[in-house]
Amino acid sequence: MAKNVQNVEAITNREVDFAKWYTDIVTKAELVDYSSVRGCLNLLPYGYAIWENIQRTFDGWLKETGHENVYLPMFIPESLLQKEKDHVEGFAPEVAWVTHGGSEELTERLCVRPTSETLFCDLYSHIIHSYRDLPKLYNQWCSVVRWEKTTRPFLRTVEFLWQEGHTAHETGEDAEAETIKILHLYADLCENVLAMPVIKGQKTDKERFAGAERTYTIEAMMHDGKALQSGTSHNFGDGFARAFDIQYTDRNNQLQYIHQASWGISTRLIGGIIMTHGDDNGLVLPPRIAPTQVIIVPIAQHKEGVLDAARSLKTRLAAGFRVKLDESDKTPGWKFSEYEMKGVPLRLEIGPKDIESNQAVLARRDTGEKKIVPMDQLEEKIADLLEDIHRNMYEKAKANREAKTFTAKTMEEFEAILAKQTGFIKAMWCGSQECEDFIKEKTTATSRCMPFEQEQISDTCVCCGKPAQKMVYWGKAY
RNA sequence: CGGGAUGUAGCGCAGCUUGGUAGCGCGCCUCGUUCGGGACGAGGAGGCCGCAGGUUCGAAUCCUGUCAUCCCGACCA
Structure with a gap:
């Protein structure tokens, strides 16, 4: 522990x-x-x-x-x-x-x-x-x-x-x-x-x-x-x-x-x-741009046949994926943490037990889930998993955005939301810079954009109450 | 550019109050035993104490200045 x-x-x-x-x-x-x-x-x-x-x-x-x-x-x-x-x-x-x-x-x-x-x-x-x-x-x-x-x-x-x-x-x-x-x-x-x-x-x-x-x-x-x-x-x-x-x-x-x-x-x-x-174990990289998509970690690599198996797996998988093999003499546990920190989407473990059963272990970075995969299905499973990791990462990010997106009809609501948490606020705007400046001064949130997908939150400007022109996303920004 | 904090071994820190020439953990190197979630033992290397002045017989330690980094604000991709 x-x-x-x-x-x-x-x-x-x-x-x-x-x-x-x-x-x-x-x-x-x-x-x-x-x-x-x-x-x-x-x-x-x-x-x-x-x-x-x-x-x-x-x-x-x-x-x-x-x-x-x-x-x-x-x-x-x-x-x-x-x-x-x-x-x-x-x-x-x-x-x-x-x-x-x-x-x-x-x-x-x-x-x-x-x-x-x-x-x-x-x-x-x-x-x-x-x-x-x-x-x-x-x-x-x-x-x-x-x-x-x-x-x-x-x-x-x-x-x-x-x-x-x-x-x-x-x-x-x-x-x-x-x-x-x-x-x-x-x-x-x-x-x-x-x-x-x-x-x-x-x-x-x-x-x-x-x-x-x-x-x-x-x-x-x-x-x-x-x-x-x-x-x-x-x-x-x-x-x-x-x-x-x-x-x-x-x-x-x-x-x-x-x-x-x-x-x-x-x-x-x-x-x-x-x-x-990213999460508390480090970076999490989207599979499509990850410099290494699959990191191969040999287990008990000093034992007969392990490194050979790992090397031939590397050569085999390199035909379809960006693969790296870590044959350094660090312990497997160290390597696990290291590549989690680096956000490598998939880890492939290969050890004596796997060689005996003609299989390998795949662990995904986004969920931590481990799976035993028969050798002859590796390419197919890896391709599927990389796709699924991408999809899952996107969905997770989108869910986070949706959970932190709010609507406000008045400045009171606007401020109350930001007092509780940081997020996007959808609110109507009259189009005047005075209101934009006022909101920024009062809340430190700036107008992020007038989205192409407009919604009618209310009929009046969240700030001055005059007729609204546009729905604007507001938020604190980097 | 304002407010706060920090600069000591590659990294993280202690030492500074009460000046006497630097230490711990991790990492690194060698050898051996290990290896399915950050292994263990033995030996070893590594420091103009951010930089520049000043005080002092003597400064990591006190004083002044300066630079950099981090955090929070104002400005921006």
């Missing part, structure tokens, strides 16, 4: 201190190492592998939908950054500046990209001349820098990895269609790959991206009831095109401004995976 207690105490209890639990997992599962650079992370092989899997999946989807990858500089001349007024104002507080090259002071300072709208605009102004050049569906995988004051691994760091898509279109309708299409692709990624249910919707003007006409978002709920903005997609209309003078000649030989969209997801998603699925 004492041993079990030690397992549980290896990391901070999730219900006791969620924030500490999170940072414990991040380091103990060997996802990251705290860098000597303030606010930055060393992404370790295991953490980076998760990102690579997300990246590989999504990059494939982008290519299937006609997008192309490019790479633009990490520096932006100050004059370029300043061309779009709202945009600079939005990012100015958090940009890092390069002022010197060697010992020479630069005549114009360079900003380290916090996002690359301005560079893409500059590019598009060079290469778009005719409607025949449109659309341009460009994407880049890179890192960006935002001089954040307080940082948390994956959720907010000074430098982070992401993809930023920047597309150019003939019309506003085309740009809007792209914006929505990508939002659905993001939701697909979260739900069908990461097992994270999301709410799709539009940001209010207050929460809109600097320089955008409209911002759409997918919002996920973490285990503790807080919201995580997990991907955003922006329709810029022709605002940037006018600021950067990006014009093309249309079919009628008329000069027109292009219409643009941009969209991004980042390594923040990894933080989302941790906080959505």
Whole structure:
């Protein structure tokens, strides 16, 4: 029993201190190492592998939908950054500046990209001349820098990895269609790959991206009831095109401004995976992006034939799954805990008894359930179990969200709900920023989005009582 | 950027009040016995006590400054 207690105490209890639990997992599962650079992370092989899997999946989807990858500089001349007024104002507080090259002071300072709208605009102004050049569906995988004051691994760091898509279109309708299409692709990624249910919707003007006409978002709920903005997609209309003078000649030989969209997801998603699925034994990874899907743990590996059996199983299963065999001389119990901490979806135990009975033991990470499986059915069972683990993780996360989603018709109700627990509140809103500001000040909850799936909670604004425009999801956010 | 806490071996900590040149647990290395939920024994390696000043014969310990990390708020993916 004492041993079990030690397992549980290896990391901070999730219900006791969620924030500490999170940072414990991040380091103990060997996802990251705290860098000597303030606010930055060393992404370790295991953490980076998760990102690579997300990246590989999504990059494939982008290519299937006609997008192309490019790479633009990490520096932006100050004059370029300043061309779009709202945009600079939005990012100015958090940009890092390069002022010197060697010992020479630069005549114009360079900003380290916090996002690359301005560079893409500059590019598009060079290469778009005719409607025949449109659309341009460009994407880049890179890192960006935002001089954040307080940082948390994956959720907010000074430098982070992401993809930023920047597309150019003939019309506003085309740009809007792209914006929505990508939002659905993001939701697909979260739900069908990461097992994270999301709410799709539009940001209010207050929460809109600097320089955008409209911002759409997918919002996920973490285990503790807080919201995580997990991907955003922006329709810029022709605002940037006018600021950067990006014009093309249309079919009628008329000069027109292009219409643009941009969209991004980042390594923040990894933080989302941790906080959505993790438990007191550590990380729980969605099978579709888990760097290792099956960990083989030999039992009594010094005994004749055990390691041979384990190795040949590894070779056999590697044909269909991401498999790892741990032949280190740690005890089996140690390995069990270790790979639970790392969130490996399935553990396969193979020992003398199994070899004798021509079987293996499969243990699933999400439920802890163990099953004895005949050797000749392994591939089939593993495939089924991985599917079922994904489905179960998604359902569990969704059930958590539903249990922590409430409706409020008045501010009294609103506050009473948040006083009891953290969660989403669905409430009607009149559309004024005054009410949004008031709610934030009074409750610290912000508007997460105006969901595509609207409901009529009541007829009047939860805050001011005037006629309501939209149902809004409110919540505390990361 | 405000409020709080913490920096001592790879990790977690003690030592600091009452200054005298550093210790414990885990981990690591070697050997042996073990192995179906974090094994045991024996031996061994490892530290400019975050950094910079100051006080002192002498500083991990006292003083000043600084940097970093964590937590809670304000700002953001």
